[in-house]
Amino acid sequence: MIKAKSLTDARSQAGSNNELTWWIFMRISGLLLVFLVLGHIYMTFIQVSESDATYDAVVSKLSNPAWKFYDWLILVLAVMHGVNGARYSIEDYVRSRPNRFWVKGVFFSVVGIILVLGTVGLFSIR
Amino acid sequence: MTVTQERPAVEVADHQQLVTLKIRRYDPEVDPEANWQEFQVPVEKGDRLLDALHHVKWYLDGSLTFRRSCAHGVCGSDAMRVNGVNRLACKVLVKDLGGRDGDTITVEPIKGLAVLKDLVVDMxxxxxxxxxxxxxxxxxxxxxxxxxxxxxxxxxxxxxxxxxxxxxxxxxxxxxxxxxxxxxxxxxxxxxxxxxxxxxxxxxxxxxxxxxxxxxxxxxxxxxxxxxxxxxxxxxxxxxxxxxxxxxxxxx
The missing domain is CATH 1.10.1060.10 (Alpha-helical ferredoxin)
Incomplete structure (x- = not known):
């Protein structure tokens, strides 16, 4: 807890965290994801009939960099939004400092691997 | 462990009703564990929970410990967890907590602060x-x-x-x-x-x-x-x- 004697003290002690930035990120990414994912569902399941949704069709669509970026945006925003939400829960419910460190470490590693695999998979399509 | 008062049946007047107060008791000098204790308390229609607690302390068990000062919802001493939600004992009526014949009202210290004794926590x-x-x-x-x-x-x-x-x-x-x-x-x-x-x-x-x-x-x-x-x-x-x-x- 901060025991600042002046504004400069308070700022130097409080300035070292990004909670404000993350809080805003959660609002913006959440709102964006609603539209991105709804658009994705529409294009994948409603606009295209089941017989047209072949492997070749998907690959040819993803050869367009714009669609690649669209999918990658969903991947990154969803992963970051979810990771930060889970971080909130971990900080709220895992009380002991060593446990918190390990739980966070394992969790961030697993999600990091998923993010890298998804990105590599998406961009290896030509 | 639940301890029930073993006393002769409580006399209940016509205008009163009998409710059970289930209170979370803790006294480190007697028992390192906290446990539940039940008291039969006769209450009137306008009685607040604080009146029922007073009845316990004054007539049934003087060792019951809780904070209260003004008893009119201004000093803020008697916040406690009543039926699972935080309330001021002096501002909540027994009849609004169920409080009908035979009902049980649970009373615990507020959560998240260390309990010192019974309903008193370290603020x-x-x-x-x-x-x-x-x-x-x-x-x-x-x-x-x-x-x-x-x-x-x-x-x-x-x-x-x-x-x-x-x-x-x-x-x-x-x-x-x-x-x-x-x-x-x-x-x-x-x-x-x-x-x-x-x-x-x-x-x-x-x-x-x-x-x-x-x-x-x-x-x-x-x-x-x-x-x-x-x-x-x-x-x-x-x-x-x-x-x-x-x-x-x-x-x-």
Whole structure:
């Protein structure tokens, strides 16, 4: 807890965290994801009939960099939004400092691997 | 372990009803474990929970320990967890807690602070958080020779948060506080709100920086437990959100 004697003290002690930035990120990414994912569902399941949704069709669509970026945006925003939400829960419910460190470490590693695999998979399509 | 009073049947007058108070007892000098104890208490229609607790302390078991002072919802001493929610014992009527013949009312100490004895908890962490947000008027320049004047609109801006009696019902209703005592808790933020939005005060930036800390307002998950618990009807969650907004836009 901060025991600042002046504004400069308070700022130097409080300035070292990004909670404000993350809080805003959660609002913006959440709102964006609603539209991105709804658009994705529409294009994948409603606009295209089941017989047209072949492997070749998907690959040819993803050869367009714009669609690649669209999918990658969903991947990154969803992963970051979810990771930060889970971080909130971990900080709220895992009380002991060593446990918190390990739980966070394992969790961030697993999600990091998923993010890298998804990105590599998406961009290896030509 | 549940202990039931073994006494002759309680005499209940016609205008009274018999309710069971199930109280969380803890006395480290007798038993290192806390346990439940039940008391049969005759209550009248207008009786508050505090009257029922007084009946226990005065006639059934004098060792029951709880805080109370004014007994009229102003001093904020007797916040407790009643039927699972935080209430002031002096402001809640037994008849509103069920309170019909044979009903059981559970009474526990408020959660998240260390219990000292029975319903008495250690309030020090709570007051530490309160002190850390500088709960006093900060001004610069010369003292005026008369009152610091303020328009009715400026006063209305922070009217809601001036009503706080510091009973800790909100802070100890907060799930984040239960798990992390380092969190400032709703009460400290309410008190900061009271000064941040006061037009006469000049310490807003300082207090906002303090609340921008890792354990500050960003730990709030807007579960509204604090607003539900407040015996003064303060819109606690709204006050916290207003502090967040002031931090984002740097405008008070």
């Amino acid at each position: 020090d962490p709570f007051f530490e958080a309160f002190k850390s947000i500088k709960p006093f008027l900060i001004t610069s320049g010369n003292e005026p020779t008369r009152e610091r004047l303020q328009s009715a609109e400026d006063r209305a801006r922070f009217e809601d948060t001036t009503k706080c009696i510091m009973c800790a019902a909100c802070t100890t209703a907060c799930p984040v506080f239960w798990n992390d005592e380092a969190y400032f808790g709703p009460q400290a933020i309410v008190m900061a709100h009271r000064f941040i939005f006061d037009s006469r005060d000049e310490g807003a930036d300082e207090r906002l920086e303090i609340l921008n800390e890792k354990e500050g307002v960003w730990r709030c998950r807007t579960t509204f437990n604090c607003t539900d618990a407040c015996p003064r009807g303060i819109q606690v969650t709204k006050a916290i959100q207003e502090v967040k907004r002031a931090l984002i836009f740097r405008k008070v």
